[in-house]
Amino acid sequence: MRGQDLAADPRLEPAALAREARLLAETWAQPRGIVGWFSNTDHKTIGLRFLVTSFVFFALGGVLAALMRIQLARPDAHFLWPDLYDQIFTMHGTTMMFLFAVPVMLALGIYFVPLMIGARDIAFPRLVAFGYYMFVFGGIFLYVMFLLNTGPDNGWFSYVPLAGPAFSAGKRGDVWAQLITFTEVSALVVAVALIVTIFKMRAPGMSLNRVPIFVWGMLVVSFMILFAMPAVMLASSWLIMDRLVGTHVFNKAQGGDPLLWQHLFWFFAHPEVYIIFLPAQAMMSTLISTFSRRPVFGYLALVLSLSATAFIGFGVWVHHMFATGLPQLGASFFTAASLMIVVPTGVQFFCWIATLWSGRPQFTVPMLYALGFFAVFLIGGLTGVMLAAVPLNQQVHDTFFVVAHLHYVLIGGAVFPLLGMVFYWFPKLTGRLLDNGIGTVAFWTLFVGFNLTFFPQHILGLEGMPRRVYTYPAAMGWGGLNLMSSIGAMTIGVSMLIYLYNVAVSLRRGEVAAANPWEASTLEWATASPPPPFNFSPMPTVGDRDPLWSPDPQPVVVGLATDKREVLVTQLMDAVPELARKQPHPTIWPFLAAVAVSVMFVWSIFSPWGVIYGSIPIAITFIGWFWPTDGKRPQAFEHDVASGHVQERAV
Amino acid sequence: MTPASRAIDVATLPRYGFGHRSLTWWGTLGLLAIESTAFGLAIVAYLYLKGRADEWPTAALAPRMFWANLTTAILLVSAVPNELAKRAARRLDLGRVRLWLVVCLVLEIAVIATRAMEFPLLNVRWDANAYGSVVWTLLGLHTTHLITDFGDSGVLTLLMMSGPVNENRFVDVAENSLYWYFVIASWIPIYAVIYLVPRFG
Numbered sequence: 001m002r003g004q005d006l007a008a009d010p011r012l013e014p015a016a017l018a019r020e021a022r023l024l025a026e027t028w029a030q031p032r033g034i035v036g037w038f039s040n041t042d043h044k045t046i047g048l049r050f051l052v053t054s055f056v057f058f059a060l061g062g063v064l065a066a067l068m069r070i071q072l073a074r075p076d077a078h079f080l081w082p083d084l085y086d087q088i089f090t091m092h093g094t095t096m097m098f099l100f101a102v103p104v105m106l107a108l109g110i111y112f113v114p115l116m117i118g119a120r121d122i123a124f125p126r127l128v129a130f131g132y133y134m135f136v137f138g139g140i141f142l143y144v145m146f147l148l149n150t151g152p153d154n155g156w157f158s159y160v161p162l163a164g165p166a167f168s169a170g171k172r173g174d175v176w177a178q179l180i181t182f183t184e185v186s187a188l189v190v191a192v193a194l195i196v197t198i199f200k201m202r203a204p205g206m207s208l209n210r211v212p213i214f215v216w217g218m219l220v221v222s223f224m225i226l227f228a229m230p231a232v233m234l235a236s237s238w239l240i241m242d243r244l245v246g247t248h249v250f251n252k253a254q255g256g257d258p259l260l261w262q263h264l265f266w267f268f269a270h271p272e273v274y275i276i277f278l279p280a281q282a283m284m285s286t287l288i289s290t291f292s293r294r295p296v297f298g299y300l301a302l303v304l305s306l307s308a309t310a311f312i313g314f315g316v317w318v319h320h321m322f323a324t325g326l327p328q329l330g331a332s333f334f335t336a337a338s339l340m341i342v343v344p345t346g347v348q349f350f351c352w353i354a355t356l357w358s359g360r361p362q363f364t365v366p367m368l369y370a371l372g373f374f375a376v377f378l379i380g381g382l383t384g385v386m387l388a389a390v391p392l393n394q395q396v397h398d399t400f401f402v403v404a405h406l407h408y409v410l411i412g413g414a415v416f417p418l419l420g421m422v423f424y425w426f427p428k429l430t431g432r433l434l435d436n437g438i439g440t441v442a443f444w445t446l447f448v449g450f451n452l453t454f455f456p457q458h459i460l461g462l463e464g465m466p467r468r469v470y471t472y473p474a475a476m477g478w479g480g481l482n483l484m485s486s487i488g489a490m491t492i493g494v495s496m497l498i499y500l501y502n503v504a505v506s507l508r509r510g511e512v513a514a515a516n517p518w519e520a521s522t523l524e525w526a527t528a529s530p531p532p533p534f535n536f537s538p539m540p541t542v543g544d545r546d547p548l549w550s551p552d553p554q555p556v557v558v559g560l561a562t563d564k565r566e567v568l569v570t571q572l573m574d575a576v577p578e579l580a581r582k583q584p585h586p587t588i589w590p591f592l593a594a595v596a597v598s599v600m601f602v603w604s605i606f607s608p609w610g611v612i613y614g615s616i617p618i619a620i621t622f623i624g625w626f627w628p629t630d631g632k633r634p635q636a637f638e639h640d641v642a643s644g645h646v647q648e649r650a651v
Numbered sequence: 652m653t654p655a656s657r658a659i660d661v662a663t664l665p666r667y668g669f670g671h672r673s674l675t676w677w678g679t680l681g682l683l684a685i686e687s688t689a690f691g692l693a694i695v696a697y698l699y700l701k702g703r704a705d706e707w708p709t710a711a712l713a714p715r716m717f718w719a720n721l722t723t724a725i726l727l728v729s730a731v732p733n734e735l736a737k738r739a740a741r742r743l744d745l746g747r748v749r750l751w752l753v754v755c756l757v758l759e760i761a762v763i764a765t766r767a768m769e770f771p772l773l774n775v776r777w778d779a780n781a782y783g784s785v786v787w788t789l790l791g792l793h794t795t796h797l798i799t800d801f802g803d804s805g806v807l808t809l810l811m812m813s814g815p816v817n818e819n820r821f822v823d824v825a826e827n828s829l830y831w832y833f834v835i836a837s838w839i840p841i842y843a844v845i846y847l848v849p850r851f852g
Contacts, residue, residue: 009658011658123677123678124674192681192682192685201674204659226681227684229685230685230686230688230692231692234693234696238784241777241784241788247781248778248783249788254779255704256780256784257700257781260696260700263699267692538658553657555657555659556657558661558662559660559661559663559664569668569672569674577659577661578664579664579666579672580661580665580666619802626806627806628819628820629815630817631816631817631819631820632816634813634814637745637817638746641743641745646743
């Protein structure tokens with residue numbers, strides 16, 4: 001990407017650039033006021049709201065976990081009663097998976113992908129705003145129903161026949177099924193927006209082999225969402241139809257099959273684990289490269305490993321169903337596939353070690369979280385290999401061993417890198433750095449608390465303690481380890497409060513961050529902290545995988561309009577500029593559309609007519625959303641065409 | 652980064668483009684990927700339940716094919732004005748775009764009507780048994796697409812009549828036509844599963 005030699009171009013003079021930035025700030029400004037707040041379509045604002053909201057749900061899920069640990073701290077306790085305990089463990093799992101883990105990764109994608117690829121905007125900003133409101137409304141719906149004692153109580157995978165009409169009267173099962181619809185709609189629209197952004201809006205010169213690894217991770221994950229989430233939407237729609245309009249898809253007595261539920265659910269839910277885990281792996285590559293002060297070792301191997309994990313991730317779902325009496329041959333196949341996942345994960349581990357080994361590691365707080373990942377995730381990965389083997393799986397099925405495993409994988413594999421990445425990106429998000437000292441304390445408290453909580457649960461599981469049971473008799477001798485686990489859980493809570501305290505203090509008094517406080521290599525650090533509404537001016541180009549570490553000055557992009565929201569569209573493979581596109585302006589319609597869709601979703605669990613009547617406001621709001629405001633009267637346009645006054649089309 | 656002394660000037664680039672140059676074309680492909688997955692899984696579920704059933708169709712006669720064949724025929728014919736609308740859009744030919752959009756709309760109304768006649772001829776209710784449930788789901792899923800696309804195309808036709816019109820509206824027409832192709836193409840396997848599998852499967 002050489003560019004023209006425009007040393008004398010007046011557009012590159014400092015005064016002209018300052019003027020351009022001023023004009024762009026006006027053009028890209030978001031509306032103010034209450035209506036303006038709901039009309040905002042800036043990907044950074046929406047991303048930040050997404051992020052904060054996900055962490056609110058993380059806190060709520062954490063409180064539920066604390067309640068369970070209080071209950072289990074000693075045998076024969078009556079702090080909670082069985083019915084409430086059922087709701088709480090279901091709410092905890094549902095919240096963490098659907099309202100925290102997936103949204104939080106997408107939130108960072110929405111905020112940072114456009115910045116990391118040097119774009120002015122995300123592809124479909126209104127759609128992303130719509131996705132945000134669907135997510136919030138789904139979460140509010142779930143918690144309102146929970147407070148009304150109608151929280152789901154069948155576990156986060158809501159197995160039939162327990163969740164079917166025969167064994168779960170009332171609305172609890174419907175609430176769970178409809179929450180799924182809310183969150184899946186949200187994730188699907190965001191995934192589409194991310195894919196198109198990554199494919200078509202990269203800075204000139206950022207060919208596919210120069211895309212930052214975090215962006216690759218979000219791309220792979222977005223594709224997984226596209227192919228995994230329809231499975232659970234189909235399954236939960238059938239569940240709700242079985243419950244509400246008398247279909248029999250999962251009803252054995254009328255030719256249905258409860259195992260079909262498990263197949264559809266896990267066809268979604270195992271990829272779901274990777275939807276959470278792959279962005280975290282991509283974060284690991286980013287953190288380790290930045291803080292080893294060198295380009296990541298094995299870029300190609302890392303990208304291929306992310307993709308390979310995604311592919312294999314679709315072929316392992318049956319390992320959640322080993323206890324259902326499937327044919328031996330099928331089980332063996334899925335064991336092999338599950339073991340195969342170790343290969344791409346191992347490749348990534350070796351690449352990270354090689355990066356650390358040959359770099360100059362700096363033990364900053366984000367790096368501590370990355371190193372914490374190594375220890376914790378390794379244990380979770382190893383118990384995963386154990387669980388892939390049918391005999392051991394049968395032995396520990398539905399015990400606390402599985403609880404320990406999944407928390408090692410999800411907290412070690414996703415939350416540790418996530419907390420490190422939030423620490424790393426905090427200056428970009430807010431303009432201030434988090435405090436290192438407090439951050440270090442928060443990390444070690446989490447590390448100790450986490451292991452104290454979940455390591456004993458391996459042993460409890462091997463001793464036979466079942467999961468999802470509200471108490472246990474003293475005679476089983478599980479009291480000591482459970483108490484230890486509960487003390488650990490409280491320690492995790494303390495570590496989260498310390499982290500939060502760090503955020504609160506640093507927001508006010510933290511060190512003011514420069515554009516690139518960590519001296520990192522990717523484009524989000526090329527713009528101010530926090531970035532202006534238009535992200536970049538002038539727009540960057542890229543000649544290297546680590547553009548900010550490149551010694552060669554890169555050409556910039558000139559010629560995009562300053563009086564309208566123009567973005568650059570580039571070719572999929574090599575990011576050669578193709579055309580300039582005007583982005584839609586902010587509007588309240590996506591919010592109104594999300595309200596209309598939410599009304600229909602909630603209405604539908606009380607009456608099937610809700611689907612019919614509820615569709616009318618949906619149609620109206622979507623037409624309002626898509627009705628264009630730019631253009632001419634048809635006669636005037638035809639006159640232009642006849643006289644050759646139309647814009648040149650891309651050929 | 653050092654201050655730039657070289658630049659790429661994009662002022663003369665086109666301001667719109669069809670097909671893979673358009674962001675919304677890619678967005679539409681994403682939607683098609685999601686919906687194809689949903690259709691595919693619903694078909695797999697149908698075959699899964701069939702594999703586990705002693706009798707298929709369960710306690711019912713196979714669906715009668717008259718209206719379904721008519722639906723199929725109209726859908727296939729509708730590909731012609733659909734293609735012509737797309738080509739006219741690429742030429743920015745407003746008159747022809749309006750003409751073919753209206754023809755498409757008429758055919759869509761016809762196909763929704765024949766579709767409505769199909770449901771009673773399935774010979775089974777959705778709440779009779781799992782076979783009935785899955786057949787109604789498949790036909791219902793596809794019908795939802797007929798109705799939403801009818802809404803899309805209707806609004807788009809209205810826009811091309813009343814304005815505001817600019818080049819991007821023609822891109823919308825071309826992408827609407829892509830979506831209708833999907834509605835046609837996805838019907839073929841669903842038709843085969845609902846109507847042919849009970850007879851020959």
